[in-house]
Amino acid sequence: MKKAASARRAAPAKKTASGKEPASTTKGASAKKAAKGAAVKKAPAAKKVAVAPKKATARIKGTAPARTVVHPPGDESRTALVRRARRINRELAEVFPYAHPELDFENPFQLVVATVLSAQTTDLRVNQTTPSLFAKYPTPEDLSAANPEEVEEILRPCGFFRAKTKSVIGLSKALVEDFGGEVPGRLEDLVKLPGVGRKTAFVVLGNAFGRPGITVDTHFQRLVRRWRWTGESDPDKIEAAVGALFPKSDWTDLSHHVIWHGRRICHARKPACGACPIAPLCPAYGEGETDPEKAKKLLKYEKGGFPGQRLKPPQAYLDAGGTPAPPLGAG
Ligand code: SF4
Structure with missing residues:
Protein backbone atom coordinates (compact mmCIF):
# COMPACT_ATOMS: atom_id res chain seq x y z
CA MET A 1 0.00 0.00 0.00
CA LYS A 2 2.90 2.28 0.77
CA LYS A 3 4.15 1.82 -2.77
CA ALA A 4 0.72 2.37 -4.22
CA ALA A 5 0.23 5.53 -2.22
CA SER A 6 3.53 7.01 -3.29
CA ALA A 7 2.86 5.98 -6.88
CA ARG A 8 -0.41 7.91 -6.78
CA ARG A 9 1.45 10.94 -5.55
CA ALA A 10 4.38 10.60 -8.02
CA ALA A 11 5.22 13.74 -9.97
CA PRO A 12 3.71 14.00 -13.44
CA ALA A 13 6.00 13.90 -16.51
CA LYS A 14 7.88 17.17 -16.91
CA LYS A 15 6.50 19.67 -19.39
CA THR A 16 8.07 22.70 -20.90
CA ALA A 17 6.90 26.11 -19.92
CA SER A 18 4.80 26.18 -23.05
CA GLY A 19 3.01 23.08 -21.90
CA LYS A 20 4.42 20.94 -24.75
CA GLU A 21 5.89 17.49 -24.33
CA PRO A 22 9.62 17.54 -23.42
CA ALA A 23 12.35 17.45 -26.09
CA SER A 24 12.92 13.72 -25.89
CA THR A 25 9.47 13.12 -27.31
CA THR A 26 9.60 15.61 -30.16
CA LYS A 27 11.11 14.98 -33.58
CA GLY A 28 13.95 16.86 -35.24
CA ALA A 29 17.18 18.52 -34.12
CA SER A 30 15.74 22.06 -34.12
CA ALA A 31 12.94 21.00 -31.89
CA LYS A 32 15.48 19.46 -29.52
CA LYS A 33 17.55 22.67 -29.56
CA ALA A 34 14.53 24.83 -28.85
CA ALA A 35 13.42 22.59 -26.06
CA LYS A 36 16.90 22.66 -24.48
CA GLY A 37 16.74 26.40 -24.05
CA ALA A 38 13.20 26.44 -22.82
CA ALA A 39 12.51 26.75 -19.11
CA VAL A 40 11.44 23.44 -17.68
CA LYS A 41 8.68 23.32 -15.09
CA LYS A 42 9.82 21.60 -11.93
CA ALA A 43 7.55 18.88 -10.65
CA PRO A 44 6.41 19.58 -7.06
CA ALA A 45 8.25 17.59 -4.42
CA ALA A 46 6.28 14.56 -3.29
CA LYS A 47 4.53 15.23 0.01
CA LYS A 48 5.57 13.07 2.92
CA VAL A 49 2.73 10.76 3.76
CA ALA A 50 2.16 9.34 7.21
CA VAL A 51 1.54 5.63 6.95
CA ALA A 52 -0.52 3.94 9.61
CA PRO A 53 0.72 0.72 11.20
CA LYS A 54 -0.52 -2.35 9.37
CA LYS A 55 -2.00 -4.07 12.37
CA ALA A 56 -5.02 -2.82 14.28
CA THR A 57 -4.28 -2.75 17.99
CA ALA A 58 -7.68 -4.10 18.87
CA ARG A 59 -8.16 -6.94 16.48
CA ILE A 60 -11.36 -8.90 16.49
CA LYS A 61 -10.75 -12.50 17.40
CA GLY A 62 -11.08 -14.90 14.50
CA THR A 63 -10.86 -12.22 11.84
CA ALA A 64 -7.98 -11.05 9.71
CA PRO A 65 -6.19 -7.93 10.89
CA ALA A 66 -7.46 -4.68 9.44
CA ARG A 67 -5.81 -3.95 6.12
CA THR A 68 -3.95 -0.73 5.69
CA VAL A 69 -6.18 1.60 3.71
CA VAL A 70 -4.48 4.88 4.35
CA HIS A 71 -5.40 7.61 1.86
CA PRO A 72 -7.71 5.42 -0.18
CA PRO A 73 -11.11 6.90 -0.03
CA GLY A 74 -10.95 9.56 -2.74
CA ASP A 75 -12.23 6.94 -5.12
CA GLU A 76 -13.50 4.48 -2.53
CA SER A 77 -16.49 2.54 -3.78
CA ARG A 78 -19.73 2.51 -1.84
CA THR A 79 -19.23 -1.15 -0.95
CA ALA A 80 -15.69 -0.50 0.29
CA LEU A 81 -16.89 2.45 2.35
CA VAL A 82 -19.64 0.40 3.99
CA ARG A 83 -17.15 -2.38 4.78
CA ARG A 84 -14.58 0.01 6.21
CA ALA A 85 -17.17 1.89 8.29
CA ARG A 86 -18.51 -1.35 9.77
CA ARG A 87 -14.99 -2.58 10.41
CA ILE A 88 -14.23 0.61 12.34
CA ASN A 89 -17.36 0.10 14.42
CA ARG A 90 -16.39 -3.51 15.17
CA GLU A 91 -12.88 -2.51 16.17
CA LEU A 92 -14.25 0.19 18.47
CA ALA A 93 -16.74 -2.26 19.96
CA GLU A 94 -13.73 -4.39 20.87
CA VAL A 95 -11.95 -1.48 22.51
CA PHE A 96 -15.05 -0.02 24.22
CA PRO A 97 -17.36 -2.98 24.81
CA TYR A 98 -18.85 -1.22 27.81
CA ALA A 99 -19.57 2.06 25.94
CA HIS A 100 -22.76 3.57 27.27
CA PRO A 101 -24.29 7.00 27.79
CA GLU A 102 -22.04 8.71 30.30
CA LEU A 103 -24.86 10.59 31.94
CA ASP A 104 -26.24 9.05 35.12
CA PHE A 105 -29.99 8.43 35.07
CA GLU A 106 -32.56 6.10 36.56
CA ASN A 107 -35.56 6.80 34.33
CA PHE A 209 -36.61 3.21 25.19
CA GLY A 210 -34.25 0.91 23.29
CA ARG A 211 -35.19 2.52 19.96
CA PRO A 212 -32.26 2.86 17.54
CA GLY A 213 -30.93 6.36 17.06
CA ILE A 214 -27.78 8.12 15.94
CA THR A 215 -26.49 10.84 18.23
CA VAL A 216 -24.72 13.45 16.13
CA ASP A 217 -22.80 15.44 18.71
CA THR A 218 -19.57 17.39 18.21
CA HIS A 219 -17.37 14.26 18.50
CA PHE A 220 -19.52 12.31 16.07
CA GLN A 221 -19.42 15.12 13.51
CA ARG A 222 -15.64 15.45 13.72
CA LEU A 223 -14.86 11.75 13.53
CA VAL A 224 -17.15 10.78 10.67
CA ARG A 225 -15.60 13.55 8.61
CA ARG A 226 -12.07 12.36 9.49
CA TRP A 227 -13.09 8.87 8.46
CA ARG A 228 -14.67 10.21 5.27
CA TRP A 229 -17.92 8.48 5.99
CA THR A 230 -19.62 11.61 4.73
CA GLY A 231 -18.72 15.09 3.60
CA GLU A 232 -21.92 16.58 5.04
CA SER A 233 -21.72 19.17 7.82
CA ASP A 234 -25.41 19.53 8.68
CA PRO A 235 -26.22 17.20 11.64
CA ASP A 236 -29.45 15.93 10.07
CA LYS A 237 -27.66 15.10 6.81
CA ILE A 238 -24.80 13.43 8.71
CA GLU A 239 -27.37 11.36 10.59
CA ALA A 240 -28.98 10.23 7.32
CA ALA A 241 -25.65 9.54 5.55
CA VAL A 242 -24.14 7.54 8.42
CA GLY A 243 -27.43 5.77 9.14
CA ALA A 244 -27.36 4.44 5.58
CA LEU A 245 -23.99 2.74 6.20
CA PHE A 246 -25.21 0.63 9.13
CA PRO A 247 -28.18 -1.54 10.01
CA LYS A 248 -30.59 0.27 12.32
CA SER A 249 -29.86 -2.15 15.13
CA ASP A 250 -26.26 -0.82 15.27
CA TRP A 251 -27.13 2.87 15.49
CA THR A 252 -27.25 3.38 19.25
CA ASP A 253 -24.08 1.42 20.04
CA LEU A 254 -22.31 2.97 17.06
CA SER A 255 -23.04 6.42 18.53
CA HIS A 256 -21.52 5.40 21.87
CA HIS A 257 -18.42 3.89 20.24
CA VAL A 258 -17.75 6.95 18.12
CA ILE A 259 -18.34 9.39 20.96
CA TRP A 260 -16.17 7.40 23.39
CA HIS A 261 -13.38 7.25 20.81
CA GLY A 262 -13.67 10.99 20.20
CA ARG A 263 -13.51 11.76 23.90
CA ARG A 264 -10.60 9.51 24.74
CA ILE A 265 -8.38 9.08 21.66
CA CYS A 266 -9.38 11.08 18.57
CA HIS A 267 -9.44 14.54 20.11
CA ALA A 268 -10.32 17.67 18.18
CA ARG A 269 -6.91 19.29 18.47
CA LYS A 270 -4.48 16.48 19.22
CA PRO A 271 -5.71 13.10 18.06
CA ALA A 272 -3.53 10.30 19.45
CA CYS A 273 -2.94 8.58 16.09
CA GLY A 274 0.10 6.63 17.33
CA ALA A 275 -2.03 4.91 20.00
CA CYS A 276 -5.17 4.56 17.95
CA PRO A 277 -6.62 1.08 17.50
CA ILE A 278 -8.25 1.95 14.18
CA ALA A 279 -5.30 3.77 12.62
CA PRO A 280 -5.06 1.27 9.72
CA LEU A 281 -8.63 2.08 8.74
CA CYS A 282 -8.39 5.85 9.07
CA PRO A 283 -7.70 8.16 6.13
CA ALA A 284 -6.84 10.96 8.60
CA TYR A 285 -4.01 9.00 10.24
CA GLY A 286 -1.17 11.46 10.78
CA GLU A 287 -3.45 14.39 11.59
CA GLY A 288 -2.29 13.92 15.19
CA GLU A 289 0.77 12.58 16.99
CA THR A 290 2.04 9.36 15.39
CA ASP A 291 4.86 8.54 17.80
CA PRO A 292 3.38 5.77 19.99
CA GLU A 293 4.98 6.94 23.23
CA LYS A 294 4.00 10.58 22.75
CA ALA A 295 0.53 9.56 21.54
CA LYS A 296 -0.12 7.49 24.67
CA LYS A 297 0.31 10.62 26.74
CA LEU A 298 -2.54 12.23 24.80
CA LEU A 299 -5.08 9.55 25.69
CA LYS A 300 -7.75 10.91 27.98
CA TYR A 301 -9.90 9.04 30.39
CA GLU A 302 -12.43 10.95 32.38
CA LYS A 303 -12.91 10.19 36.01
CA GLY A 304 -15.49 7.48 36.29
CA GLY A 305 -14.79 6.34 32.70
CA PHE A 306 -15.23 2.91 34.21
CA PRO A 307 -18.11 3.68 36.55
CA GLY A 308 -17.15 2.89 40.09
CA GLN A 309 -14.53 0.46 38.72
CA ARG A 310 -17.31 -2.08 38.44
CA LEU A 311 -16.03 -3.05 35.02
CA LYS A 312 -12.53 -4.28 34.44
CA PRO A 313 -10.89 -2.43 31.54
CA PRO A 314 -10.61 -4.79 28.58
CA GLN A 315 -7.15 -5.89 27.48
CA ALA A 316 -7.56 -4.27 24.07
CA TYR A 317 -8.13 -0.95 25.77
CA LEU A 318 -5.00 -1.36 27.88
CA ASP A 319 -3.05 -2.51 24.80
CA ALA A 320 -4.09 0.72 23.12
CA GLY A 321 -2.34 2.57 25.91
CA GLY A 322 -5.38 3.06 28.12
CA THR A 323 -5.08 3.26 31.85
CA PRO A 324 -7.86 2.43 34.27
CA ALA A 325 -9.71 5.54 35.30
CA PRO A 326 -9.57 6.41 38.99
CA PRO A 327 -12.64 5.40 41.01
CA LEU A 328 -15.53 7.83 40.93
CA GLY A 329 -14.88 10.84 43.08
CA ALA A 330 -11.15 10.20 43.39
CA GLY A 331 -8.60 12.92 42.67
S1 SF4 B 1 -6.71 9.21 16.31
FE1 SF4 B 1 -5.78 9.58 14.28
S2 SF4 B 1 -5.78 7.55 13.32
FE2 SF4 B 1 -7.21 7.44 15.04
S3 SF4 B 1 -9.22 7.89 14.20
FE3 SF4 B 1 -8.37 9.82 14.94
S4 SF4 B 1 -7.34 10.76 13.17
FE4 SF4 B 1 -7.68 8.59 12.72
Whole structure:
Protein backbone atom coordinates (compact mmCIF):
# COMPACT_ATOMS: atom_id res chain seq x y z
CA MET A 1 0.00 0.00 0.00
CA LYS A 2 2.90 2.28 0.77
CA LYS A 3 4.15 1.82 -2.77
CA ALA A 4 0.72 2.37 -4.22
CA ALA A 5 0.23 5.53 -2.22
CA SER A 6 3.53 7.01 -3.29
CA ALA A 7 2.86 5.98 -6.88
CA ARG A 8 -0.41 7.91 -6.78
CA ARG A 9 1.45 10.94 -5.55
CA ALA A 10 4.38 10.60 -8.02
CA ALA A 11 5.22 13.74 -9.97
CA PRO A 12 3.71 14.00 -13.44
CA ALA A 13 6.00 13.90 -16.51
CA LYS A 14 7.88 17.17 -16.91
CA LYS A 15 6.50 19.67 -19.39
CA THR A 16 8.07 22.70 -20.90
CA ALA A 17 6.90 26.11 -19.92
CA SER A 18 4.80 26.18 -23.05
CA GLY A 19 3.01 23.08 -21.90
CA LYS A 20 4.42 20.94 -24.75
CA GLU A 21 5.89 17.49 -24.33
CA PRO A 22 9.62 17.54 -23.42
CA ALA A 23 12.35 17.45 -26.09
CA SER A 24 12.92 13.72 -25.89
CA THR A 25 9.47 13.12 -27.31
CA THR A 26 9.60 15.61 -30.16
CA LYS A 27 11.11 14.98 -33.58
CA GLY A 28 13.95 16.86 -35.24
CA ALA A 29 17.18 18.52 -34.12
CA SER A 30 15.74 22.06 -34.12
CA ALA A 31 12.94 21.00 -31.89
CA LYS A 32 15.48 19.46 -29.52
CA LYS A 33 17.55 22.67 -29.56
CA ALA A 34 14.53 24.83 -28.85
CA ALA A 35 13.42 22.59 -26.06
CA LYS A 36 16.90 22.66 -24.48
CA GLY A 37 16.74 26.40 -24.05
CA ALA A 38 13.20 26.44 -22.82
CA ALA A 39 12.51 26.75 -19.11
CA VAL A 40 11.44 23.44 -17.68
CA LYS A 41 8.68 23.32 -15.09
CA LYS A 42 9.82 21.60 -11.93
CA ALA A 43 7.55 18.88 -10.65
CA PRO A 44 6.41 19.58 -7.06
CA ALA A 45 8.25 17.59 -4.42
CA ALA A 46 6.28 14.56 -3.29
CA LYS A 47 4.53 15.23 0.01
CA LYS A 48 5.57 13.07 2.92
CA VAL A 49 2.73 10.76 3.76
CA ALA A 50 2.16 9.34 7.21
CA VAL A 51 1.54 5.63 6.95
CA ALA A 52 -0.52 3.94 9.61
CA PRO A 53 0.72 0.72 11.20
CA LYS A 54 -0.52 -2.35 9.37
CA LYS A 55 -2.00 -4.07 12.37
CA ALA A 56 -5.02 -2.82 14.28
CA THR A 57 -4.28 -2.75 17.99
CA ALA A 58 -7.68 -4.10 18.87
CA ARG A 59 -8.16 -6.94 16.48
CA ILE A 60 -11.36 -8.90 16.49
CA LYS A 61 -10.75 -12.50 17.40
CA GLY A 62 -11.08 -14.90 14.50
CA THR A 63 -10.86 -12.22 11.84
CA ALA A 64 -7.98 -11.05 9.71
CA PRO A 65 -6.19 -7.93 10.89
CA ALA A 66 -7.46 -4.68 9.44
CA ARG A 67 -5.81 -3.95 6.12
CA THR A 68 -3.95 -0.73 5.69
CA VAL A 69 -6.18 1.60 3.71
CA VAL A 70 -4.48 4.88 4.35
CA HIS A 71 -5.40 7.61 1.86
CA PRO A 72 -7.71 5.42 -0.18
CA PRO A 73 -11.11 6.90 -0.03
CA GLY A 74 -10.95 9.56 -2.74
CA ASP A 75 -12.23 6.94 -5.12
CA GLU A 76 -13.50 4.48 -2.53
CA SER A 77 -16.49 2.54 -3.78
CA ARG A 78 -19.73 2.51 -1.84
CA THR A 79 -19.23 -1.15 -0.95
CA ALA A 80 -15.69 -0.50 0.29
CA LEU A 81 -16.89 2.45 2.35
CA VAL A 82 -19.64 0.40 3.99
CA ARG A 83 -17.15 -2.38 4.78
CA ARG A 84 -14.58 0.01 6.21
CA ALA A 85 -17.17 1.89 8.29
CA ARG A 86 -18.51 -1.35 9.77
CA ARG A 87 -14.99 -2.58 10.41
CA ILE A 88 -14.23 0.61 12.34
CA ASN A 89 -17.36 0.10 14.42
CA ARG A 90 -16.39 -3.51 15.17
CA GLU A 91 -12.88 -2.51 16.17
CA LEU A 92 -14.25 0.19 18.47
CA ALA A 93 -16.74 -2.26 19.96
CA GLU A 94 -13.73 -4.39 20.87
CA VAL A 95 -11.95 -1.48 22.51
CA PHE A 96 -15.05 -0.02 24.22
CA PRO A 97 -17.36 -2.98 24.81
CA TYR A 98 -18.85 -1.22 27.81
CA ALA A 99 -19.57 2.06 25.94
CA HIS A 100 -22.76 3.57 27.27
CA PRO A 101 -24.29 7.00 27.79
CA GLU A 102 -22.04 8.71 30.30
CA LEU A 103 -24.86 10.59 31.94
CA ASP A 104 -26.24 9.05 35.12
CA PHE A 105 -29.99 8.43 35.07
CA GLU A 106 -32.56 6.10 36.56
CA ASN A 107 -35.56 6.80 34.33
CA PRO A 108 -36.45 8.56 31.06
CA PHE A 109 -37.30 11.81 32.88
CA GLN A 110 -33.86 11.98 34.48
CA LEU A 111 -32.20 11.18 31.14
CA VAL A 112 -34.00 13.86 29.18
CA VAL A 113 -33.24 16.48 31.85
CA ALA A 114 -29.58 15.40 32.14
CA THR A 115 -29.16 15.48 28.36
CA VAL A 116 -30.57 19.01 28.17
CA LEU A 117 -28.17 20.05 30.95
CA SER A 118 -25.17 18.49 29.18
CA ALA A 119 -25.09 21.16 26.45
CA GLN A 120 -21.81 23.10 26.59
CA THR A 121 -20.50 21.22 29.60
CA THR A 122 -19.11 17.81 30.51
CA ASP A 123 -21.15 14.77 31.45
CA LEU A 124 -19.09 14.57 34.63
CA ARG A 125 -20.23 18.04 35.67
CA VAL A 126 -23.85 17.11 34.96
CA ASN A 127 -23.48 13.89 36.97
CA GLN A 128 -22.21 15.93 39.89
CA THR A 129 -25.21 18.27 39.67
CA THR A 130 -28.20 16.06 38.96
CA PRO A 131 -28.29 14.09 42.24
CA SER A 132 -29.27 17.20 44.21
CA LEU A 133 -31.70 18.29 41.48
CA PHE A 134 -33.52 14.94 41.39
CA ALA A 135 -33.44 14.59 45.18
CA LYS A 136 -35.40 17.84 45.46
CA TYR A 137 -37.53 17.45 42.30
CA PRO A 138 -37.91 13.72 41.56
CA THR A 139 -40.82 13.97 39.09
CA PRO A 140 -41.92 16.24 36.21
CA GLU A 141 -44.72 17.50 38.50
CA ASP A 142 -42.20 18.59 41.16
CA LEU A 143 -39.87 20.29 38.69
CA SER A 144 -42.70 22.02 36.79
CA ALA A 145 -43.82 23.68 40.04
CA ALA A 146 -40.30 24.61 41.19
CA ASN A 147 -39.14 28.09 42.08
CA PRO A 148 -36.82 29.03 39.16
CA GLU A 149 -34.34 30.81 41.43
CA GLU A 150 -33.84 27.70 43.53
CA VAL A 151 -33.34 25.56 40.43
CA GLU A 152 -30.88 28.11 39.05
CA GLU A 153 -28.77 27.80 42.20
CA ILE A 154 -28.58 24.03 41.79
CA LEU A 155 -27.77 24.25 38.08
CA ARG A 156 -25.21 27.06 38.33
CA PRO A 157 -22.17 24.70 37.97
CA CYS A 158 -23.47 23.47 34.59
CA GLY A 159 -23.14 26.90 32.95
CA PHE A 160 -25.94 28.74 31.08
CA PHE A 161 -27.91 27.95 34.21
CA ARG A 162 -30.72 30.48 33.59
CA ALA A 163 -31.48 29.13 30.11
CA LYS A 164 -31.16 25.55 31.32
CA THR A 165 -33.47 26.22 34.25
CA LYS A 166 -36.04 27.62 31.84
CA SER A 167 -35.71 24.56 29.60
CA VAL A 168 -36.00 21.90 32.31
CA ILE A 169 -38.93 23.62 34.02
CA GLY A 170 -40.56 24.20 30.62
CA LEU A 171 -40.10 20.61 29.50
CA SER A 172 -41.42 19.35 32.84
CA LYS A 173 -44.54 21.51 32.39
CA ALA A 174 -45.00 20.15 28.86
CA LEU A 175 -44.63 16.58 30.13
CA VAL A 176 -47.29 17.19 32.78
CA GLU A 177 -49.71 19.09 30.53
CA ASP A 178 -49.31 17.18 27.26
CA PHE A 179 -48.07 13.72 28.14
CA GLY A 180 -49.58 12.87 31.51
CA GLY A 181 -46.26 13.34 33.33
CA GLU A 182 -44.51 10.66 31.20
CA VAL A 183 -41.66 11.10 28.74
CA PRO A 184 -43.01 10.18 25.29
CA GLY A 185 -41.25 7.44 23.36
CA ARG A 186 -41.71 8.99 19.90
CA LEU A 187 -39.29 11.28 18.11
CA GLU A 188 -42.00 13.63 16.89
CA ASP A 189 -43.27 14.14 20.45
CA LEU A 190 -39.86 14.48 22.07
CA VAL A 191 -38.71 17.26 19.74
CA LYS A 192 -41.74 19.33 20.74
CA LEU A 193 -40.42 19.57 24.31
CA PRO A 194 -38.60 22.84 25.18
CA GLY A 195 -34.82 22.45 24.85
CA VAL A 196 -35.10 19.06 23.14
CA GLY A 197 -33.70 18.72 19.63
CA ARG A 198 -33.11 15.62 17.52
CA LYS A 199 -29.78 14.89 19.23
CA THR A 200 -31.34 14.83 22.71
CA ALA A 201 -34.36 12.95 21.41
CA PHE A 202 -32.19 10.18 19.95
CA VAL A 203 -30.21 9.88 23.18
CA VAL A 204 -33.49 9.37 25.04
CA LEU A 205 -34.99 7.02 22.46
CA GLY A 206 -31.85 4.90 22.21
CA ASN A 207 -31.02 4.67 25.89
CA ALA A 208 -34.32 4.90 27.73
CA PHE A 209 -36.61 3.21 25.19
CA GLY A 210 -34.25 0.91 23.29
CA ARG A 211 -35.19 2.52 19.96
CA PRO A 212 -32.26 2.86 17.54
CA GLY A 213 -30.93 6.36 17.06
CA ILE A 214 -27.78 8.12 15.94
CA THR A 215 -26.49 10.84 18.23
CA VAL A 216 -24.72 13.45 16.13
CA ASP A 217 -22.80 15.44 18.71
CA THR A 218 -19.57 17.39 18.21
CA HIS A 219 -17.37 14.26 18.50
CA PHE A 220 -19.52 12.31 16.07
CA GLN A 221 -19.42 15.12 13.51
CA ARG A 222 -15.64 15.45 13.72
CA LEU A 223 -14.86 11.75 13.53
CA VAL A 224 -17.15 10.78 10.67
CA ARG A 225 -15.60 13.55 8.61
CA ARG A 226 -12.07 12.36 9.49
CA TRP A 227 -13.09 8.87 8.46
CA ARG A 228 -14.67 10.21 5.27
CA TRP A 229 -17.92 8.48 5.99
CA THR A 230 -19.62 11.61 4.73
CA GLY A 231 -18.72 15.09 3.60
CA GLU A 232 -21.92 16.58 5.04
CA SER A 233 -21.72 19.17 7.82
CA ASP A 234 -25.41 19.53 8.68
CA PRO A 235 -26.22 17.20 11.64
CA ASP A 236 -29.45 15.93 10.07
CA LYS A 237 -27.66 15.10 6.81
CA ILE A 238 -24.80 13.43 8.71
CA GLU A 239 -27.37 11.36 10.59
CA ALA A 240 -28.98 10.23 7.32
CA ALA A 241 -25.65 9.54 5.55
CA VAL A 242 -24.14 7.54 8.42
CA GLY A 243 -27.43 5.77 9.14
CA ALA A 244 -27.36 4.44 5.58
CA LEU A 245 -23.99 2.74 6.20
CA PHE A 246 -25.21 0.63 9.13
CA PRO A 247 -28.18 -1.54 10.01
CA LYS A 248 -30.59 0.27 12.32
CA SER A 249 -29.86 -2.15 15.13
CA ASP A 250 -26.26 -0.82 15.27
CA TRP A 251 -27.13 2.87 15.49
CA THR A 252 -27.25 3.38 19.25
CA ASP A 253 -24.08 1.42 20.04
CA LEU A 254 -22.31 2.97 17.06
CA SER A 255 -23.04 6.42 18.53
CA HIS A 256 -21.52 5.40 21.87
CA HIS A 257 -18.42 3.89 20.24
CA VAL A 258 -17.75 6.95 18.12
CA ILE A 259 -18.34 9.39 20.96
CA TRP A 260 -16.17 7.40 23.39
CA HIS A 261 -13.38 7.25 20.81
CA GLY A 262 -13.67 10.99 20.20
CA ARG A 263 -13.51 11.76 23.90
CA ARG A 264 -10.60 9.51 24.74
CA ILE A 265 -8.38 9.08 21.66
CA CYS A 266 -9.38 11.08 18.57
CA HIS A 267 -9.44 14.54 20.11
CA ALA A 268 -10.32 17.67 18.18
CA ARG A 269 -6.91 19.29 18.47
CA LYS A 270 -4.48 16.48 19.22
CA PRO A 271 -5.71 13.10 18.06
CA ALA A 272 -3.53 10.30 19.45
CA CYS A 273 -2.94 8.58 16.09
CA GLY A 274 0.10 6.63 17.33
CA ALA A 275 -2.03 4.91 20.00
CA CYS A 276 -5.17 4.56 17.95
CA PRO A 277 -6.62 1.08 17.50
CA ILE A 278 -8.25 1.95 14.18
CA ALA A 279 -5.30 3.77 12.62
CA PRO A 280 -5.06 1.27 9.72
CA LEU A 281 -8.63 2.08 8.74
CA CYS A 282 -8.39 5.85 9.07
CA PRO A 283 -7.70 8.16 6.13
CA ALA A 284 -6.84 10.96 8.60
CA TYR A 285 -4.01 9.00 10.24
CA GLY A 286 -1.17 11.46 10.78
CA GLU A 287 -3.45 14.39 11.59
CA GLY A 288 -2.29 13.92 15.19
CA GLU A 289 0.77 12.58 16.99
CA THR A 290 2.04 9.36 15.39
CA ASP A 291 4.86 8.54 17.80
CA PRO A 292 3.38 5.77 19.99
CA GLU A 293 4.98 6.94 23.23
CA LYS A 294 4.00 10.58 22.75
CA ALA A 295 0.53 9.56 21.54
CA LYS A 296 -0.12 7.49 24.67
CA LYS A 297 0.31 10.62 26.74
CA LEU A 298 -2.54 12.23 24.80
CA LEU A 299 -5.08 9.55 25.69
CA LYS A 300 -7.75 10.91 27.98
CA TYR A 301 -9.90 9.04 30.39
CA GLU A 302 -12.43 10.95 32.38
CA LYS A 303 -12.91 10.19 36.01
CA GLY A 304 -15.49 7.48 36.29
CA GLY A 305 -14.79 6.34 32.70
CA PHE A 306 -15.23 2.91 34.21
CA PRO A 307 -18.11 3.68 36.55
CA GLY A 308 -17.15 2.89 40.09
CA GLN A 309 -14.53 0.46 38.72
CA ARG A 310 -17.31 -2.08 38.44
CA LEU A 311 -16.03 -3.05 35.02
CA LYS A 312 -12.53 -4.28 34.44
CA PRO A 313 -10.89 -2.43 31.54
CA PRO A 314 -10.61 -4.79 28.58
CA GLN A 315 -7.15 -5.89 27.48
CA ALA A 316 -7.56 -4.27 24.07
CA TYR A 317 -8.13 -0.95 25.77
CA LEU A 318 -5.00 -1.36 27.88
CA ASP A 319 -3.05 -2.51 24.80
CA ALA A 320 -4.09 0.72 23.12
CA GLY A 321 -2.34 2.57 25.91
CA GLY A 322 -5.38 3.06 28.12
CA THR A 323 -5.08 3.26 31.85
CA PRO A 324 -7.86 2.43 34.27
CA ALA A 325 -9.71 5.54 35.30
CA PRO A 326 -9.57 6.41 38.99
CA PRO A 327 -12.64 5.40 41.01
CA LEU A 328 -15.53 7.83 40.93
CA GLY A 329 -14.88 10.84 43.08
CA ALA A 330 -11.15 10.20 43.39
CA GLY A 331 -8.60 12.92 42.67
S1 SF4 B 1 -6.71 9.21 16.31
FE1 SF4 B 1 -5.78 9.58 14.28
S2 SF4 B 1 -5.78 7.55 13.32
FE2 SF4 B 1 -7.21 7.44 15.04
S3 SF4 B 1 -9.22 7.89 14.20
FE3 SF4 B 1 -8.37 9.82 14.94
S4 SF4 B 1 -7.34 10.76 13.17
FE4 SF4 B 1 -7.68 8.59 12.72
